[in-house]
Amino acid sequence: MLPLFIILGIGVGIVLVLISVYNKIIRLENRVDNAWGQIDVQLKKRNDLIPNLVETVKGYASHEKGIFEDLAKSRQAMMNAKGKEESVGAANMMQGALGRLFAIAENYPDLKASENFSVLQEELSSIENKIAYSRQFYNDAVLQYNNAIETFPGAAFAGPMNKKEQVYLEIPETERQAPKVSF
Amino acid sequence: MIKKTEYPRYITDTKTTQKxxxxxxxxxxxxxSYILGFFVFVLFIVIAYLIAIVSSPELAIFYIAIAMFLAIGQNIVAYWFGDDIALKVAKARPANKDEERYLVNITEAISFGTGLPMPKIYVMDSALPNAFATGRNPKHSAIAVSTGLLELLDRQELEGVIAHEMSHIKNYDILFLTMLAATVGALVIMRDLFMRSLRYGSRRSNKSDKGQIEAVVYLILIVLLILSPILGSLLHLAVSRRREYLADATAVYITRNPDGLISALEKLANFKDTSxxxxxxxxxxxYFADPKSFRRQIKGAFATHPPIEERIARLKSI
Incomplete structure (x- = not known):
């Protein structure tokens, strides 16, 4: 009888370990997905603010056509983007355009003084900041996930579960510097 | 540049090089927190028993039952409502989404970086620049910031302070510290009530037969009641300074940048409270920084926080 129990015990133990490894991979994958969702929400929010921003700036600096085109282009790219990498590419483009727009705004004191503009500027800078922090969290989540599926015992599961390594999101060098907004 | 710095599980104390x-x-x-709750339980029973011996030993069981009931009540209040009490004591009000949008946005960004839920944001209308976090877990947490701090700090510095408070939430410092505050608060109230009743009561009873035992018991009782709040704060102080260093270090991992926090601490070190x-x-x-340190230097066992200079030095060595 005793050997039977031992074998049974070992069997149950192995099954428990398998379940916990499986769950760990799923949990970490969900974390990556949630982290991406967080970024996506901010990207969409920013996209929705662009027409409003363009409208406001046009009221003061209607001849700065180039920057409006850049923004429209990046907004279109954002809306057409499929998958994470395209979204991030479009987002980086938009961020660059916004940076240029805020630099141009320095030349228009009336624009800078308008309340509408300063509210939008705060909103957009904080979205940029939130995206930066979300990306950081995303990359942390990806790192943990990738480690889990590349090392034993997770590696043995990755194939059958059809789990592939996820990519990190590039963070532009300038982004981590806090946006300068004074009140 | 790809940042592959995983959120660390270990943080090295730069001074003692302890992990x-x-x-x-x-x-x-x-x-x-459990130990604290148990301490309250035992303390209440001991006090009830001593009171019973002095007044009416035959009712001891009854007194102890009441004490147990009160102790459980005290622990429930400390756990579930400790944060509300702390916010009320600090006269904090919920942040106004329009006026303090900036603060709300920063906190949201930091909470994204940590993967924790967004804490509730409160503002204290006070010239003293300070902040604190409270709550019982990350889902039920709050950060309160004074208007003085909002005026003094720029965005990057405020990010550092919020990240520090977020670290307290992440590490569950808030649970223990809030329960401790609620417990010490209750003991102080009890002591004051007791001292008052003692002064009033001593005028009447002056029989000398049982006097000696009574006096001894009273003495123990007084000592216990006076010492317990002090004991409570010393217990906390023993661990609090490491707690602050740890929160500072964790904040740097959250913001990936020590400059904001260092510069915030420097501004606070130079702040002189004239109010x-x-x-x-x-x-x-x-609090983020001991509010009394703005008035005079507090050193030794009674300092609730490490000196700001020491915190800056440690942050610089990360």
Whole structure:
């Protein structure tokens, strides 16, 4: 009888370990997905603010056509983007355009003084900041996930579960510097 | 540039080069909270028993039953409502989404970076620049910031302070510190009530037969009641300074940049309090920087926080 129990015990133990490894991979994958969702929400929010921003700036600096085109282009790219990498590419483009727009705004004191503009500027800078922090969290989540599926015992599961390594999101060098907004 | 710095499980104390396990730290906070609850339970029973001996020994069981009931009530209040009490004592109000949008946005960004839920944001209308976090777990947490701090700091510095407070939430420091504040607060109230009743009562009873035993018991009782709040704060102080260093170090990992926090601490170190705002001792240890340090130097066992200069030095060595 005793050997039977031992074998049974070992069997149950192995099954428990398998379940916990499986769950760990799923949990970490969900974390990556949630982290991406967080970024996506901010990207969409920013996209929705662009027409409003363009409208406001046009009221003061209607001849700065180039920057409006850049923004429209990046907004279109954002809306057409499929998958994470395209979204991030479009987002980086938009961020660059916004940076240029805020630099141009320095030349228009009336624009800078308008309340509408300063509210939008705060909103957009904080979205940029939130995206930066979300990306950081995303990359942390990806790192943990990738480690889990590349090392034993997770590696043995990755194939059958059809789990592939996820990519990190590039963070532009300038982004981590806090946006300068004074009140 | 791809940042592959995983959120660390261990943080090295730069001074003692001791590795601190963040998960163990969190577990310790939860354990300390249980111990604190048990301490309250035992303390209440001992006090009830001593009171029973002095007044009516035949009712001892009854007194102890009441004490158990009160102790459970005290622990429930400390756990579930400790944060509300701390916020009320600090006269904090919920942040206004329009006026303090900036603060709300920063906190949201930091909470994204940590993967924790967004804490509730409160503002204290006070010239003293300070902040604290409270709550019982990350889902039920709050950060309160004074208007003085909002005026003094720029965005990057404020990010550092919020990240520091977020670290307290992440590490479950808030649970232990808030329960401790609620417990010490209750003991102080009990002591004051007792001292008052003692002064009033001593005028009547002056029989000398049982006097000696009575006096001894009274003495123990007084000592116990006077010492317990002090004991409570010393217990906390023993661990609080490491707690602050740890939160500072964790904040740097969250913001990936020590400059904001360093510069915030430098501004606070140079801040001289000229106001006469009252400082509540019960929640002093919850604050980002000891509010009394703005008035005079407090050193040794009674300092609730490490000196700001020391914190800056440690941050610079990360």
């Amino acid at each position: 601190i396990d963040l998960l163990a730290w969190k577990a310790a906070n939860i354990r300390y 006469n705002e009252p400082i509540n001792d019960g929640i002093r240890h919850l």
